[in-house]
Amino acid sequence: MTSTSNKSQLAIIFFTVFLYLVGFGVVIPILPILSRNFGATALQTGLLLSVYSLMQFLFSPFWGRLSDRLGRRPILLFCLLGEGLSYIAFAMARSLEWLFVARILAGFFGASLSTASAYISDITPKHERSKGMALIGAAFGLGFVVGPALGGGLAVWGHSISAEPHFDTSFSAYWVAALCFANLLFGIKFLKESLTAKSESAEKKKRFSVMWHYLNVKTVGALMAVFLLASFAMSSMEATLILYMGEKFQWDIKQVSFGFAYIGVIIVFTQGFLVRRLLPKWGERKVLRLGLTLFALGLTTIAISNSIGMMAVAMTLLSLGNGLSNPSILGSVSLLTDSKEQGVTMGVTQSMASLGRIIGPAFGGFLYGAVAITAPFWASGALAFTGLAIVLYIYRFIPEHGRVA
Template identity: 85%
Template sequence: MTATSNKSQLAIIFFTVFLYLVGFGVVIPILPILSRNFGATALETGLLLSVYSLMQFLFAPFWGRLSDRMGRRPILLFCLVGETLSYIMFAWARSLEWLFVARILAGFFGASLSTASAYISDITPKHERSKGMALIGAAFGLGFVVGPALGGGLAVWGQHINPAPHFDTSFASYWVAALCFANFLFGVKFLKESLSEKSESAAKRKRFSIMWQYLNKKTVGPLMTVFLLSSLAMSSMEATLILFMGEKYQWDVKQVSFGFAYIGVIIIFTQGFLVRRLLPKWGERKVLRLGVLLLALGLTGIAIADSITGMAITMTLLSLGNGLANPSTLGSISLLSDANEQGAAMGVTQSMASLGRILGPALGGALYGTVAITAPFWASGLMAFLGLAIVIIIYKFIPEHGRVG
C-alpha cells in the first residue's frame, strides 16, 4: 500500500474501533434502566456489563488467529455485521435472558478488536507502529466520551417521539445498529486487505496454548502482564469512582459522568497528539516508563487527594499515563512478534485487557465495601507500580523503533 492508501485505511480502522466503543458506551446509561424494568438485581446488572468483557477475553485470540489465516478484511466485515445484529437483538429484547444473549453476541463480535490491532501492525512500518497503535487508544477515548452521551441523548429523544415502554432504549440501539451497518458498507467499498502472507499454522494451535506461548515469551510476556495490570487497575478505579466521589464530595451521576468525559478527552489528546510527538524523540522505552509512572501516581493520588482540585490533578495524571502507556505497550508487543502472527499476538494482548475488565470491577467493589473507600485506589496504584517495576526490569529489551535519530 502507498502512504496515502495507508492513511485512508488507518482512518477506516479508527472509525471501526470508535464505533465498537460507541456501541459499548451507549448501553452504559440505558442498561441499568432496562435491566431494572426486567426485574434484574444489582448483581445481574453488573453481570450484564461484565459478560461483554468476558466474551472479549475468550474470543479475542480466536478472531486474531483466524485473521492470520483468512485475512483481516473478511473478519472485520463479518464482525461488523454481527455487531449490527447484536444491537438489533438488544433493541428487541423484552426479557433479562434476551438482554444477556444480546450482550454476549456483542462481546463475541466486539472481540475482533484484536484484528483491528493486527491490521495496523500490517500497514505501519516499524518506526510508525506505536503511533499507529495510539490511534486505537484515541478511538477508545473518543468512544468513551461519545458513547454514554449519545446513549442518554438518544433515549431522551426516543421518549419524546414515543412514550411507550422500552421504545427509548430500543430507539438508541437501532441507531447504533445503523451506524455499525453503515461502517460495514463503508468497509466493503474502501477497506483493503492488509495481510500479505497468511499463516496456516496459526489456526491449528489451541487457544490456551497460544496464550501460554506468548505469556512465556521473553519481553512479550512481561509486556502483556503490564497491559493486564493497567487494565485491572483502571477498571477497578472506574467501577468505584462514582461511589467514592458521591460519598466524599457529594457528586451525583451527572458530575461523575463529566469527570469520565474529562478522562476520555485527555486520553484522546494524549494518544491522538502527544504520543505522536514524543515517540520520535524518546522511543517506546521512555514513553512506556513515563506512562506507567504517571498512571501509578494518578491512581494512588485519588486515595490521597483531599479536594476537587487535587482530584483534577490526579485525573489528569492517570489519563496522561494511560494514554502514553497503552500504545507503547501494544506497539512494543507488535514489534517483538512475527509478521505472520500479528493477529494472534494482538488477540492474546486484548484478552489480557478483557481479563482485567472482568476482574477489576469485582476487586474494586469488594475492597470498597469491606476494607475502606480508598482501598480500591491504593490497590490500583499498587498494581500500576508493579507494572512499572516490570517495565524497569525488562527496560533494555523494549524496542525503540519509534525513536528518530
C-alpha cells in the same frame, strides 16, 4: 500500499474501533434502566457489563488467529455485521435473559478488536508502529466520551417521540446498529486487505496453548502482563469512582459523567497527539516508563484527595499515564512478534486487557465495601507500580523503533 492509501485505511480502522466503543458506551446509561425494568438485581446488572469483557477475553485470540489464516478484511466486515445484529437484539430484548444474549453477542463480535490491531501492524512501518497503535487508544477514549452522552441523548429523544415502554432504549440501540451497518457498507467499498502472508500454523494451535506460549515469550509475555495489570487497575478505578465521588464530594451521576468525559478527552489528546510527538524523540521505552509512572501516581492521588482540585490533578495524571502507556505496550508487543503472527499476538494481548476488565470491577467493589472507600485506589496504584517495576526490569529489551535518531 502507498502512504496515502495507508492513511485512508487507518481512518477506516479508527472509525471501526470508535464505533465498537461508542456502542459499548451508549449501553452504559441504558443498561441499568432496562435491567431494573426487567427485575435485575445490582449483581445481575454488573454481570451484564462484565459478560461483554468476558467474551472479548475468550474470543480475541480466536478472531486474531482466524484473521492470520483468512485475512483481516473478511473478519472485520463479518464482525461489523454481527455487531450491528447484536444491537438489534438488544433493542428487541424484553427480558433479562435476552439482554444477556445481546451482550454476549456484542462481546463475541467486539472481540475482533485484535484484528484491528493486527491490521494496523500490517500497514505501518516499524518506526511508526506504536504511533499507529495509539489510534486505537484514541478511538477508545473518543468512544468513551461520545458513547454515554450519545446514549443518554438518544434515549431522551426517543422518549419525546413515544412514551411506549422501552421505546427510548430501543431507539438508542437501533441507532447504534445503523452506524455499524453504515460502517460495514463503507468498509465493503473502501477497506482493502492488509495481510500479505497468511499463517499456515495458526489453525493448528489451541487457544489457551497459544496464550500460554506468548506469555512465556521473553519480553512479550512480560509486556502482556503489564497490559493486564494496567487494565485491571483502570477498570477497578472506573467501577468505584462514582461511589467514591458521591460519598466524599456528594457528586451525582451528571457530575461524574462529566468527570469520565474529561478522562476520555485527555486520553484522546494524549494518544491522538502527544504520543505521536513524544515517540520520535524518546522511543517506546521512555514513553512507557513515563506513562506508567503518571498512571500509578494518578491512581494513588485519588485516595488522598481532599478537594475537587486535587481530584482534577489525579484524573489528569492517570489519563495522561494511560494514554501514554497503552500504545507503547501494544506497539512494543507488535514489534517483537513475527509479521505472520500479528493477529494472534494482538488477540492474546487484548485478551489480557479483557481479563483485567472482567476481574477489576468485582475486585474494586469488594475492597470498597469490605475494606475502605479508598482501598480500590490504593490497590490500583499498587498494581500500576508493579507494572512499572516489570518494565524497569525488562527495560533494555523493549524496542525503540519509534525513536528517530
